[in-house]
Amino acid sequence: MSAALPIAGEPVDLRSLPLASLEALVASLREKPFRARQLFRWLHYRGAASLEEMTDLPRAFREELARRTALLTLSLAEEHRSQDGTIKWKWRTHDGQFVESVYMPEEDRKTLCVSSQVGCAVGCTFCLTGTMGLARNLGPGEITDQVHRANRRLVELGLTPAPRPLTNLVFMGMGEPLANYRSLKAALDLLLSPDGPDFSHRHVTVSTSGLVPVLRQLAQETEVKLAVSLNATTDAQRDLLMPINRRWPIAELLAACREVPLPRGKLITFEYVLLAGVNDADEDAERLARLLRGIPSKVNLIPYNENPGLGFRAPATERVEAFRHLLIRRGVTVVVRKNRGRDIGAACGQLAAEGGPGDPRRRAPAGP
DSSP states (O other), rough: OOOOOOOOOOOOOGGOOHHHHHHHHHHHOOTHHHOOOOEEEETTTOOOSSSGGGGTHHHHHHHHHHOOOOOOEEEEEEEETTTTTTTEEEETTTTOOOEEEEEEEOOOOOOEEOOEEEEEEEEEOOOOOSSSSSEOOOOOHHHHHHHHHHHHHHHHSSSSSSSSSOEEEEEOOSSGGGGHHHHHHHHHHHHHOOOTTTTOGGGEEEEEEOHHHHHHHHHHHOEEEEEOOOOOSSHHHHHHGGGGGSSSOOOHHHHHHHHHHOOOOOOEEEEEEEOTTTSSSSSHHHHHHHHTSSSSSEEEEEEEOOOOOSSOOOHHHHHHHHHHHHHHHHHOOOOOOOOOGGGOOSSSTTOTTSSSTTTGSSSSOOOO
């Protein structure tokens, strides 16, 4: 399967191409075969922003590449730094769209939350990104370039050592990754490549709202970690929060999760956003424990990050702790996710590329 994904009438994006496609391109230009690996390393090990940076490639070769291909590099539109060390970047694409990614430093890891689409079509009612609708999918190069631009920016800021500071990736940014599976899979192959960023599959997590057929495909074709955004314990409840549940209800989703081949010690993460008075009752905790019985898993409890105009509230700390303890007593492995970057709109469910097409914060308020 080609990873190029060219848009009709546009030159192919070099950063989207796997090594095999670069080898074919180099051969078609009658260049020496080793140039393909050189080019790949410039694109995905060094994260080159332009062909001009590739100074050990012959100028004539670079000029021919410029005529035949494109190197689509994200540009930094905005940067917001939180008091907790989180950084949110808004990137501008070559066609003027905006996407956001978030850097979350910890003592033992440096994680980037990566976007896969401009906006999102899933429409979860508690998520700000879901109010935007979907503008378009990102290509493999645009997905991977978030990693390269973040690495470079962190070095520029003096926050981490060169050349590739990031250690972990989570596909939990804007968009439903499995709705853009072709680009996602191509990007994962690039990011896991030993000649590129060389991330370990143990340090890469893909989150989904529950596209069951593609979830099965991901589990068959990759070894990356899987996170499932569950957020409810009954179909009636989940139908209201996550319209995708009407297509693939909880029983079907969990049946697919039970089929995922998991080596010893590997777990599926179930993400559960706690919404005050909606899904945070003791009965919800009891049902959640029963639903997950027999699935090697852990639960990430996420106290809701409130968004303007969506009508949901965050539960009190005491309610979060009570919910957590009920799960623990029933043998569920559970953690409460830290709310990183809330002061800069970078927390879970808050990404919406402010100022970009479709952002609800750009809309004029309704009249009286």
